[in-house]
Amino acid sequence: MTIIQVMHSHTVGGVERHVVELSEALAERGHRVYLACPNRGWMWDALRRSPVTPYHLAMDGLLDLTSVSRLSRLAARVGADIIHSHMTRGAFYAVKAGRRMHVPVIATCHATHTWKHYAGADRVLCVSEAARDNLLHHEVPLEKTRVVYNGIKLPAAPPDPDAVAALRSSWKIPEDDLVVGMLARLIPVKGVDILLEVAARWKTERPNVHFVLAGSGDEITEAALRSAVAESRLESTVHFLGAVSNIWEVLAGFDVLAAPSRRESFSLTLLEAMASGVPVVTTNVGGTPEMVTNGITGILVEPENPPALAAGLACALDGAETRNITAAARRLVESRFTLPQMVSNIEANYIDLVR
DSSP states (O other): OEEEEEOOOSSOSHHHHHHHHHHHHHHHTTOEEEEEEOSSSHHHHHTTTSSSEEEEOOOOTTOOHHHHHHHHHHHHHHTOSEEEEEHHHHHHHHHHHHHHHTOOEEEEEOOSSOOTTOTTSSEEEESSHHHHHHHHHTTOOGGGEEEOOOOBOOOSSOOOHHHHHHHHHHTTOOTTSEEEEEESOOSGGGTHHHHHHHHHHHHHHOTTEEEEEEBOOOHHHHHHHHHHHHHTTOTTTEEEEESOSOHHHHHHTOSEEEEOOSSOSOOHHHHHHHHHTOOEEEESOTTGGGTOOBTTTBEEEOTTOHHHHHHHHHHHHHOTTHHHHHHHHHHHHHHHOBHHHHHHHHHHHHHHHHO
C-alpha cells in the first residue's frame, strides 16, 4: 500500500514523535510511506536515515493553494492508496487533495479542543474517547469516527544504571536526593507554572526534592519560567534540561513524573513513564483517565490546584503502594498501548477504507 502522511510542524512534541514512529513502522511492514511536512523542522531531520520518504509541503496557513497542488501531484505521481493527515491543518490539506485526486483520506484528531476540517475526511481516528466526544459535540458524524489509542515502542532493555547515575550527576543533584521530573514542551497548557508553585512551597518543607524540567518552549514562555525561578530563588532546586532525545534514560533518572497539564488528549510521555516503572502524578483532564486510574496505575489530581499536586507528589514519593502502582501501570501499557498494537489498528482502518 502507498501511504502519504501529512503533518504541519516545525517543532518536536508527542504528535510529531507519533507521526514519525507510525510512518517508520508502516514502512517496516512493507508499505511505501511518504511524509509530507515542512522541510525545516524536527520531523524532516528525524527521517534522514529512515525508510520513509520526506516530501516538502509548506502548508502556510490555510490559503496555500501551492501546497494543495503539490500534495495532489504527489498523490498522483506515487499512486497513493491513502492520505493520512494529522491535526487540523493537515486535515485541511489532505481533504482538499484527496477530493481532487479521488484518494481516501483518514484524519487523526490528537486534541480535545479542535474540530474544524475533520468532517471532510472519509474517516477520523481519535486518540482517546475524550477527543472523539469533542468532535461529536461539534457535529462530526459518529459513523466516521474510530478510537485508536496511541502506542509506544517499548525499549529492548532498561537503561544502564551507571549511565542513569551519571546523568543525574550531570544535573548536579546529590545522589540521595529525590527528583520530580517533567518531560514536556514548556508551554502554558502543560502547567509548568503549577509545578513551580509546588517547588517554591517545598524549598523549605522538603529541601531534598529537586524539580527537573526536560523540554523546551518558545522564547517568551521559557524566559518567563526562568525569570520566575530566579525571583523565587529556586535555581538550586529547579533544573532546566532543554529538549532531550534520550527519553528512557531521563525517565529512569526521575523518582516521579509530574504532568500537571491543563489539557491533554492522550499523552505519550505518560505511557513512557508508566512503561519505565516511574510513578505518574497527573491531572484529571481529557483522555488521561482512560490510561491512568487513580490509585491503581497512577495518581490523578484536579488541574489548576497546586496543593492537590503537592499532595499527589508526596504520596508517590512516600507511599508504600507505589511499587504496586508502577507494576500495574507497566502491565497496562504492555497489554494495551504498544506501538505494534496501534499500528495494526491503523493499518486495519486503511484496509477497510480502501476496500
